[in-house]
Amino acid sequence: MTATPAGVRIAVVGAGLIGRRHAGEVAACPATRLVAVVDPGPAGDAVADRYGVPRYRSLAELLERDRPDGVVLATPNRLHVDGGLACVAAGVPTLVEKPVGDTVAAATRLVEAAEAAGVPLLVGHHRRHSPLLARAREIVAGGVLGRLVAVVGTALFAKPDDYFDVGGGWRRQPGGGPVLINLVHEVDGLRWLVGDVVRVQATTSDAVRGLPVEDTAAVVLTFANGALGTFLLSDAAASPRSWEQTSGEDTSYPSHPDEDCYHLAGTAGSLSIPTMRLRTSTGPPSWREPFETATVEVPRRDPLAAQVEHFAAVVRGEAEPLCSGRDGLATLRVLAAVVESAATGRPVDLPGAAANRPTLGVRPPP
Structure with missing residues (x-):
């Protein structure tokens, strides 16, 4: 996938504690550009306003209106698999926060779908970047x-x-x-x-x-x-x-x-x-x-910052995931x-x- 000259366009889904951390790292990384925040609550407005980017209420709305180069899924655990499957179906490389799913069976569905589609799936075990x-x-x-x-x-x-x-x-x-x-x-x-x-x-x-x-x-x-x-x-x-x-x-x-x-x-x-x-x-x-x-x-170095930079390299096709969906599944x-x-x-x-x-x-x- 070829990103724009201004950097890999990344959207962050979820405006909770870890979502806000991801948004800050994406905005600060020279290799990436924060292009959207997805969250149905008022926290989504606050994060989007802080970085001057659009706020969407759902992942479906984001994928329909402005397909980014990559998505960071920082939603509650129970939503990881459904969100990941939506990104895979849209062909969008995804970094999903740990754990990759809330059950082994559900996580297996996501990992196998990403592998079958050839869509990069990374899991946010950020300590691997320490x-x-x-x-x-x-x-x-x-x-x-x-x-x-x-x-x-x-x-x-x-x-x-x-x-x-x-x-x-x-x-x-x-x-x-x-x-x-x-x-x-x-x-x-x-x-x-x-x-x-x-x-x-x-x-x-x-x-x-x-x-x-x-x-x-x-x-x-x-x-x-x-x-x-x-x-x-x-x-x-x-x-x-x-x-x-x-x-x-x-x-x-x-x-x-x-x-x-x-x-x-x-x-x-x-x-x-x-x-x-x-x-x-x-x-x-x-x-x-x-x-x-x-x-x-x-x-x-901050592992979260290194993880975002690595995600951009994966999106550009320059690196393989350090923590793939399959790796995250083994840990789960x-x-x-x-x-x-x-x-x-x-x-x-x-x-x-x-x-x-x-x-x-x-x-x-x-």
């Missing part, structure tokens, strides 16, 4: 850590009480907890760093707030490459060990640069993220021997497995797990 994760991925792929053995992740933070009053209190109900709202970021980040997940075991608790939705979850992950991982998640913990609070990439959160939220350990060394503290063995690995310790320097499958395991108390195998599941010398439970 320079920190990109450098960490290079370190892992380069073999500096040796064979990955263990992965430890945390997302521990405290949501204030008024967070649960938004939108009629839907966050107090099943589906409004940190598993479906926050863990999707972590799962995609770990998949990008470590590889496919083939088995999940999870448990959740509502002990702090006593709501019909969890406030804490513990997850055990088995990766296809043989590594085992644990992830501890809570939105009721007075702790700074979350990506937002440690990475410094979102300035709306206080920064705790001395903390880490991921630790990758291999047979030759380990890496803590986002401090990027790298420790490698000076000889044959032994707990009695010292490590060579270094801090990997990484230039910083893991999340669905977490929900299922927490509900049943049993481990859940992912598609293809029977052929790929490693044992690391230990046979998994039946």
Whole structure:
């Protein structure tokens, strides 16, 4: 597709918190031009007025009256698939916010439709555009850590009480907890760093707030490459060990640069993220021997800004999606497995797990 000389013409659908962020990034990016905002409510007028662009009440109206080069879908999760299918039918490349759909079945329909039509579909797992994760991925792929053995992740933070009053209190109900709202970021980040997940075991608790939705979850992950991982998640913990609070990439959160939220350990060394503290063995690995310790320097950039620039390159046909619809679907499958395991108390195998599941010398439970 050929964009206008003034930049790739992009419309943002949804004028909520993340929609406003996208609109600002599209307007600021030299490679893109914000041409419309779609939202039926007064927030749509406010965002459109701020950037001096037309406001449409529906995606159908936008596609009928002014077909853009690309669309960013920042609507509620339940509307992702229908909006994505409309864009695919119109032949418009689409960046859909995470998750790619509200169910695996619905998301599969969207992904398969986009692939059949040859229309680029990107999923807004923006951490894939983080320079920190990109450098960490290079370190892992380069073999500096040796064979990955263990992965430890945390997302521990405290949501204030008024967070649960938004939108009629839907966050107090099943589906409004940190598993479906926050863990999707972590799962995609770990998949990008470590590889496919083939088995999940999870448990959740509502002990702090006593709501019909969890406030804490513990997850055990088995990766296809043989590594085992644990992830501890809570939105009721007075702790700074979350990506937002440690990475410094979102300035709306206080920064705790001395903390880490991921630790990758291999047979030759380990890496803590986002401090990027790298420790490698000076000889044959032994707990009695010292490590060579270094801090990997990484230039910083806002991942959302990088994501918009990448979207423009995909629209122009100059790049393949860093996080495709198929990638987003794989992450959603893991999340669905977490929900299922927490509900049943049993481990859940992912598609293809029977052929790929490693044992690391230990046979998994039946």
